[in-house]
Amino acid sequence: MEERIIQVEEKVPAKMLIPLSIQHMFAMFGASVLVPFLFGISPAIVLLMNGVGTLLFIFITKGKAPAYLGSSFAFLSPALLVISKYGYEYALGGFVVLGIAGMCVALIVRQCGTDWIDIVLPTAAMGPVVALIGLELAGNAASTAGLLDGKVDPKNVIVFLVTLGVAVFGQILFRGFLSVIPILIAIIAGYVAAGACGLLDFTQVREAAFLALPNFTSPKFNFEAIMTIFPALLLVTSEHIGHQIVTGKIVGRNLLKDPGLHRSLFADFFSTTVSGCLGSVPTTTYGENIGVMAVTKVYSVQVIGGAAVLSICCSFLGKLAALISTIPGPVIGGISFLLYGMIGTSGLRMLVDNHVDYSKSRNLTLTSVVFVVGLSGIALKLGNVELTGMVLACVVAMALSLVFYILDKLKLTNDQ
Template identity: 75%
Template sequence: MEGRKIIQVEDKVPFRLLVPLSIQHMFAMFGASVLVPFIFGINPAIVLFMNGVGTLLFIVITKGKAPAYLGSSFAFLAPAGIVISEMGYQYALGGFVAVGFCGCVLALIIYKFGSKWIDIVLPPAAMGPVVALIGLELAGSAAGNAGLLEEKIDGRNVIVFIVTLGVAVFGNILFRKFLSVIPILIAVIAGYAAAVCCGMVDFGQVAAASFLEMPNFQTPRFSMEAILIILPVLLVITSEHIGHQVVTSKIVGRDLLKDPGLHRSLLGDNLSTMISGMIGSVPTTTYGENIGVMAVTKVYSVRVIAGAAVLSIICSFVGKLSMLIQTIPGPVIGGISFLLYGMIGASGIRILVDSKVDYGISRNLTLTSVVFVTGLSGIAVKFGNIQLTGMVLACIVGMLLSLIFYILDKLKLTNDREE
């Protein structure tokens, strides 16, 4: 298609393209990533710093072969909230360090024994809906950010949301040449301009902010009780990580679980979380928003991701710039998320299509059905302070079912077994 050349993972990007493409990725992750430190009651500057450092670390560990941006993880909210309320934030940091360390150990185990087990416990009929759920279960979050789920909807929110989403959708179809690779950035700018016209942006905090400001570094404290409360999150973030790597593999057209390998991407993800805990930041994870940007723009260059990481680090030290970005209203973030989350959902369906899943086979129909219903039903399973719901619960259910089917196959008890 004219003007929509794919920029692959290893491709170099001219500086005139690199800057706007990097800004686009930073905007995509910003809204969700700074929400976590706001909930924990800490300054988001340290999080912007670690997001950038963690992303660069991830790129180095994966040898520049896995394009991924690391942002704040939401999986830790519930258990870390308990620890913060009872012991303080520094003990939560100790829990983050412990989870990151155990995740690094898991990466070494996978390096030793391989990742072929994924094909057994998550065949395409299960993996497709799991990946789709990454985007679909966030649809309500996008609408909530846009202010469209309130009992009384503000008309200004609707205007800004429609402008942002409209520019993103039609820009993706109509823009050509250079503009065709930055439709998300253009949509953010258009939505922000609409918000300013609607009187939704207050520049007072920007004017009051210092030009240069040092992120608030903290050191962790360790308590076995706090660690045991937070440690089970490892299961959640591992399932999430595998899902993100699979969907990114489909988008870029390469099997990232094999090259650079699941062990490398898991190591990069968890090492970043461990370092985050050591310096006072929140745990990091690969971000669906940035995966969505790659799906829309067809720009997969790891150099663009690295550029966004460097910009995030710069923003963490420039108080006025960081505060300016924080003035982006929810309807702008919601409008962009509507498209990006939908793209992730469509990527899950693409797995089913590309793998030519045969729904004439009973197990495939059963797996997809159970995974989708589990993920979208709102069912939650609690183990102590850990709550499994949505995509993570659906992934675990899908893995258990697939493993049982595999065992029954080996025992020659199934009626749809391939001879």
């Protein structure tokens, strides 16, 4: 029997909506709250603005682009530099200016359209770029699970295997409603296993207040601080295009055309601008939640919106947020193993579905170079921003594809 797919605009019954929304919130929680911890601020304001940003994204894209907006890692290096030199308020100023610049880019895209993407990122290049979104994070999943430590704790291995095992076999064996919440079930199973292994610490839960208001902070502006953060615009734009393409492939729709790249890009940067104005970190579409959609075949924006509302509630419920934060690394790592792999597979699926002809030298070259650049670990520094992994591979792919296009126009290529 063909697996049931819940499409983007479909409504979900309440009895399904709550667990499906919780599943999405758990998927993003670990990575999203890590950024405020690194910046030395309370995660409450970040949970609030992630939820608000996601709801704004859904509204601006007319409910046609399922995406959860979580804390962006693209800003870590320049933002930490600004924070150490000027303070967090000046980093917020950089976030606001970058968000405004990103909205201007979205308006330019609206005027120019998206046909240029097929030229600078043909399928032979875009497929591996999308795959790299997941593949380059594989090491992070293993590190989060504690599997890359000098001395690996057997307890971490047990919890990791329980979580991953339930997620993998649940995807194949679960039926009915259970088949759409395998990630949530795997997290619960991993959490129980972590408790049995003595890895849970409820100190933060006991110390947390039941109700707490997020800490709002106003941005301050400094030219040098702004210019330190500004080059991250390229990273976020490239990441957004990749995420929208892979999401479109998963849901079976061209999201670059409808609702349009200009709308989703504007919504992404508008969320970052609002977040910066109120004291939170920049937001971006989240690969973890894309992975959840790929696994569950549930694409409803209603579910994404439900997760956003839960995130907002968590920002005011101190004990609940603290309880969720007790989910240990091996559980998050186990889930991430599957989710990141699903994203990687989506990129490879693009190559298969579009029948990329590798007898042509250009296609073989593009795919080969993109994979090697993305997985080699090499980096390109632009001021205080470092381009590496998927983003650097995307830049190289665009440059190489553009050169090939020009050579085609000059009739110098040998595979026409």
